[in-house]
Every structure is written in structure tokens, then in C-alpha cells.
Amino acid sequence: MKTTQEVGIVGYGAYVPRPRVPTRAIAAAWGRSDEARLPVREKSVPALDEDSITMSIEAARSAVARARVAPDRIRAVWVGSESKPYAVKPSSTVVAEAIGATPWVSAADLEFACKAGSEAMQAAYAFVGSGMAGYALAIGMDAAQSKPGDQLEFTAAAGGAAFLFGPSPEAVARVEGSLSYVTDTPDFFRRQHMHYPEHGHRFTGEPAYFAHSRGAAQGLLESLGRRPSDYRWAVFHQPNPKFMRRIAAEMEFTEQQIAPGAVVDRIGNTYSGASLLGLAAILDVAKDGDRIFFCSYGSGAGSDAFSLLATRRLEEVREEAPSVRDYLARRHEIADYGTYLRMSGKIRLL
Amino acid sequence: MELPRYHRMRRALYHLEGSACAACGGRFFPPRSVCPSCRKGDLAPYRFSGRGTLYSYTRVGQAPRGFASLAPYDVGMVRLEEGPLVTAQLSDTEGVDLAIGMPVEMVTRTLRDAAEHGYIVYGYKFRPLLRP
Numbered sequence: 001m002k003t004t005q006e007v008g009i010v011g012y013g014a015y016v017p018r019p020r021v022p023t024r025a026i027a028a029a030w031g032r033s034d035e036a037r038l039p040v041r042e043k044s045v046p047a048l049d050e051d052s053i054t055m056s057i058e059a060a061r062s063a064v065a066r067a068r069v070a071p072d073r074i075r076a077v078w079v080g081s082e083s084k085p086y087a088v089k090p091s092s093t094v095v096a097e098a099i100g101a102t103p104w105v106s107a108a109d110l111e112f113a114c115k116a117g118s119e120a121m122q123a124a125y126a127f128v129g130s131g132m133a134g135y136a137l138a139i140g141m142d143a144a145q146s147k148p149g150d151q152l153e154f155t156a157a158a159g160g161a162a163f164l165f166g167p168s169p170e171a172v173a174r175v176e177g178s179l180s181y182v183t184d185t186p187d188f189f190r191r192q193h194m195h196y197p198e199h200g201h202r203f204t205g206e207p208a209y210f211a212h213s214r215g216a217a218q219g220l221l222e223s224l225g226r227r228p229s230d231y232r233w234a235v236f237h238q239p240n241p242k243f244m245r246r247i248a249a250e251m252e253f254t255e256q257q258i259a260p261g262a263v264v265d266r267i268g269n270t271y272s273g274a275s276l277l278g279l280a281a282i283l284d285v286a287k288d289g290d291r292i293f294f295c296s297y298g299s300g301a302g303s304d305a306f307s308l309l310a311t312r313r314l315e316e317v318r319e320e321a322p323s324v325r326d327y328l329a330r331r332h333e334i335a336d337y338g339t340y341l342r343m344s345g346k347i348r349l350l
Numbered sequence: 351m352e353l354p355r356y357h358r359m360r361r362a363l364y365h366l367e368g369s370a371c372a373a374c375g376g377r378f379f380p381p382r383s384v385c386p387s388c389r390k391g392d393l394a395p396y397r398f399s400g401r402g403t404l405y406s407y408t409r410v411g412q413a414p415r416g417f418a419s420l421a422p423y424d425v426g427m428v429r430l431e432e433g434p435l436v437t438a439q440l441s442d443t444e445g446v447d448l449a450i451g452m453p454v455e456m457v458t459r460t461l462r463d464a465a466e467h468g469y470i471v472y473g474y475k476f477r478p479l480l481r482p
Contacts, residue, residue: 018442018444019444047441047442047459048419048420048423049420049439049441049459049460049461049475050459050460051460051470053470053472054457054458054459054460054472057458057472058457058458085470086468086470097360097364098364098365098458100365322480322481326480326481327480330442330480332442332444332445
């Protein structure tokens with residue numbers, strides 16, 4: 001899919017909260033002792049005063065700072081998340097107000113499991129590309145939910161990124177095209193009034209994550225007449241270190257191409273934020289002329305793929321806001337499972 | 351419910367928006383309608399940068415009603431680089447040795463326990479610089 005007008009990412013920003021819980025603390029609480037089998041060493045957890053709205057605000061402010069755009073010129077703020085603080089009341093209006101984009105702005109929250117953020121990117125790309133908006137902001141952010149004791153608890157993390165789309169001449173990365181691939185695949189869900197999502201265990205793999213990531217990625221490459229070797233960098237959705245590397249290897253992307261965006265290795269799976277945070281980490285290192293391949297995945301299920309081309313402006317504005325590396329470097333360890341439960345809001349009084 | 355109150359305060363809470371006096375150039379936070387320096391009434395909204403230094407601080411162990419979910423937490427007086435002294439909660443301070451004069455920056459966080467009806471109040475806090 002291509003827009004009639006050339007569009008690019010004109011600014012980007014990331015956010016990862018400071019607290020980290022070692023996964024061995026989670027394993028110990030549930031009587032699992034085999035540390036070698038833990039998917040990641042530690043994961044990010046929101047502080048007591050953070051949620052997906054506050055994290056979105058900081059990422060959005062960084063995106064606007066790098067774009068050097070007056071916030072009242074932004075015509076859309078779309079927040080993709082599956083950890084909205086309110087069941088009814090948009091997160092996007094708080095973010096739009098906090099960055100100074102109100103009142104002449106479109107705003108809504110999107111939900112598509114881990115694909116909500118990249119769906120916001122598709123919408124923002126199209127909104128600018130159609131000429132309806134000069135600038136549109138897409139955010140993917142989660143304080144990821146997981147049932148205590150479930151396998152997901154070892155990876156469900158907090159963080160995400162924001163991307164401001166705008167005219168191609170101002171781009172830090174031009175959009176060359178995008179493609180979505182969606183089917184009804186029930187691998188993961190949470191109904192209203194349920195605190196934690198349910199998942200289909202092994203069913204989340206081949207028929208879900210792999211089939212959809214493969215569909216979107218191959219489809220976009222074929223439509224553009226490209227091969228994985230045409231790209232300097234690549235990022236896939238990263239629910240755990242294994243899935244991301246398996247799809248990359250199957251598609252013939254190398255470890256060197258995905259390494260800078262492999263944020264899951266450091267902080268776990270940030271759900272709607274995961275692939276976007278990986279893309280932000282790649283923009284932190286990409287140089288003028290580097291091609292970047294992006295592919296998200298969200299349960300339910302679907303993938304969005306983007307082909308991007310980094311510009312010289314990327315290197316000029318990079319230092320205007322904190323890098324993903326800055327956020328990964330600041331950390332405060334929560335050593336005990338009880339404190340982790342409190343901070344992630346999992347303690348409920350009867 | 352205090353919804354209208356928080357709604358009226360949102361520019362101050364989200365943007366650290368105070369006021370500036372056209373007559374004497376004084377800058378104030380929270381916003382004032384009459385200049386406390388020169389007594390003129392020609393004040394315009396003024397958005398502070400959010401950068402400042404820690405003037406003083408303390409740790410709250412016994413939190414007042416409405417803040418128990420955050421305790422213990424740090425509170426600081428912050429001298430904004432534009433001049434005013436602002437009292438606010440400090441954030442991301444666990445394990446940090448706070449010091450008078452330490453540079454801090456404004457962040458937007460939840461300010462208090464969610465009220466019984468569930469409304470979440472967002473607003474300014476200060477944290478040690480993310481990139482010193």
C-alpha cells in the first residue's frame with residue numbers, strides 16, 4: 001500500500017520505565033528453579049505513578065521535539081494499547097492535551113492486541129498521505145498484563161514508542177510502502193471485566209505469530225520487488241527472543257540486521273510497544289540511506305509491515321530527545337516478587 | 351467529585367503553565383490574575399520549561415488521604431530556571447541520593463490514588479535528569 005503523497009516519519013520517541021524485576025524472582029515465587037530456561041533476564045515494570053498514558057506522553061513529547069514541529073499543527077493523536085487505564089475514556093485525549101495538540105485534532109485509542117500501535121502507524125501514514133493532515137501521531141504503548149504464575153509473566157513488560165508522520169521532505173525516515181495481513185485467529189484474548197489475558201499456548205506460534213508475520217513481510221517485499229538483503233536493518237514483533245529470531249532467520253534476515261532492535265532481550269515484551277520500540281532503537285543507530293524493514297504482530301491476529309528509508313535529517317535530530325539506549329541504561333531493580341506485584345497493580349483487596 | 355476543578359487546572363498540571371506579567375516581567379506559578387510584584391492585572395499565560403534545581407526535599411512515609419498507594423514517596427521544592435519555587439512530588443528517586451541543587455526535570459505522572467469513582471489525576475512531578 002502506498003499513499004498518493006509522499007510521507008515520512010518526521011519524529012520519534014521512546015519510553016521504558018525505570019523499575020526492573022529479575023525473572024528469577026518471578027520463577028522463585030512460583031517454585032520454578034531452572035534459570036536457564038527463563039526467556040529474558042529481567043523485564044521493565046511501570047513505577048507506581050506510571051501507566052500507558054504517562055508513558056505515551058513522554059514518548060510523544062520526544063517525537064515532537066525531534067520533529068521540531070509546533071504541536072498545534074498535529075491533526076491526529078492515536079494511541080494503540082491493551083492496557084488502557086480507562087475502559088471508557090480515551091487515553092489519546094490526555095496525550096493530545098499534554099503535548100499541546102488540542103483542540104483541532106482527531107484522537108482515538110486503538111486496540112488490536114500487540115498490533116494496535118502499528119495500526120495507528122498505518123492510519124497516521126494514510127491520514128498524512130491523503131492530504132487530510134500535515135502531521136499525525138501514532139503511539140504503541142503498554143504496561144503489559146499477565147496472569148500471576150502464567151508463562152507470560154516472565155516477559156510481559158512496560159514501554160513503547162511514538163512516531164510522528166508528516167511530509168516526506170521533513171522525514172527522518174521516508175515510508176516506501178506498507179502492508180497489512182489479518183485473519184480471525186483466536187490465539188490470545190481478554191474479555192471485559194477479566195483482569196488478565198488468556199492465550200492459546202502453542203497455538204500462538206505457527207498459525208498465529210509466524211503465519212501472519214510471514215504473510216505481511218513476504219507480501220510487502222514482493223509488492224516492492226525487494227529482498228531481505230536490500231535492507232540494512234529489520235525489526236519484528238518480539239514477544240520473546242526466540243520467536244523474533246526464528247521469523248527473521250526464516251525470512252533470511254541476519255542477526256546483524258535485527259540486533260539493534262532486539263529490545264526484548266533487555267526488558268521483555270512490551271506488547272503494543274514492542275515492535276515500535278525496536279524500530280525506535282534502530283532509528284537511534286541508522287544512517288542516511290539505510291533501508292529499514294518493520295513488521296509487527298498482534299494476536300487476533302495480524303501483522304503490519306513497513307518499508308522505510310532513513311534520511312540525513314535522522315542524524316541531525318537524534319540528540320533532541322533520549323535514545324532507547326538512555327532508557328535501557330537507567331534502571332532500578334525490584335528484588336522481590338511482592339513489590340513487583342504491588343507495582344504492577346496485581347494486589348487486590350477483597 | 352472534583353472533575354471541574356482538575357479540568358480547570360489541566361494547563362498548569364500538564365504543561366506547567368503559569369503566568370507572566372506584561373508590566374514588570376514577573377513569572378508566576380501557579381498562575382495569578384493580579385501580579386504579586388507590581389499589582390498590575392495584565393498577565394498572560396506562560397509555559398515554564400520544566401527544568402530546575404532541587405531547593406529542598408523530604409520523604410513522606412505516612413501519606414495523607416488520597417496518596418497511600420504511592421507511599422513512601424519524595425516531595426521536593428524545585429527552583430524553576432525561570433525563577434518560581436514549585437512544590438511537587440519527586441519521581442524515579444528510588445535508590446537515588448537526592449541533594450540540594452540537583453538538576454531536575456518535569457514529567458507527567460499520576461498524582462494520587464484513583465478516586466472512589468475511578469478518575470485518575472495526571473500532573474507534573476520532577477525527576478533527576480534522565481540524561482545528566
